Amino acid sequence: MTGEKAAVNFCSRCAAPVVWRIPPGDNRPRHVCEACGTIHYQNPKIVAGCVLEHQGKVLLCRRAIEPRHGRWTLPAGFMENGETMEEAAVRETFEEANARVEIDALFSCLDIPRINQVYVMFRGRLAGGSFSPGAESLDTRLFDEAGVPWEEIAFPAITRTLELWFRDRRNGAFGTHTDVIHRRAAP
């Protein structure tokens, strides 16, 4: 997870203090540098990941890092500059679960406006069948629907993705889903 937001007190271009005001021609406040004129926009970030099926089960990772240390999640993380969403999902899956992926399709796009994130999840299959915890995971395991530790899932967007995936699987057809996540993670 590499995308935490830094405080904006000073201009990253010229080091002058910034002010929080609506720039000319704009309609919402921004961090504005009145010394050099730079406007420091802030925009939502994409978290990309995978729902990987293997022998009818789904691969989950138990988090070795904060936030939500010890909780279970799908392999996912912040998309980096220079990569595609699919490349980000494949990379994160390898970093967190040492798993190689064959992507089938885009599965879900979930807005989380409260924290300025969009989760973009792909569905696919575990290539080769091997996996193990990466540096950011305590454990990696395959779960069927009944076995998923539903009360110990790290983030609401992951719970929602798993719900959608198992529902589509029961119905025998996978779609591409959008949804908005409003609730916070349970304590």
Next chain:
Amino acid sequence: MTGEKAAVNFCSRCAAPVVWRIPPGDNRPRHVCEACGTIHYQNPKIVAGCVLEHQGKVLLCRRAIEPRHGRWTLPAGFMENGETMEEAAVRETFEEANARVEIDALFSCLDIPRINQVYVMFRGRLAGGSFSPGAESLDTRLFDEAGVPWEEIAFPAITRTLELWFRDRRNGAFGTHTDVIHRRAAP
């Protein structure tokens, strides 16, 4: 279009100069402040917009702003913090074309890794039937496939979205599409 990237020379938290290096535990270079320890991550931005149908035609806007002043585009712009992708698409359509939208579904997610953008386009219908140029548009018009000014489209991601939309429409079924855009806009 509010999301241009500012130069990162100084720490936005403490104003010390930043260095470009790989932080401990990371695997790619970042703008790092060695004074206060802040890492300034940079991530792709989402451009959200709409393909709006009205009486069998699609609404395009002629750009009144740079880049690509005078070229035609679908209503779209940078997603803002605190909103959903759909809200961003609806807002941009109102700002650029004074058009009200009834969204039907997510239509396309296009990666443009060369410029660190993801285009997320929804399809929908023009509600009420009225539209007119907003402050960022010189003109707004409805086009059928043969009438689209294909050589004067502002961005390759817009051309690709229109190609996919008219193809789906000919086939009688709309899907949700992903693609990667590698080519640059024509001069």
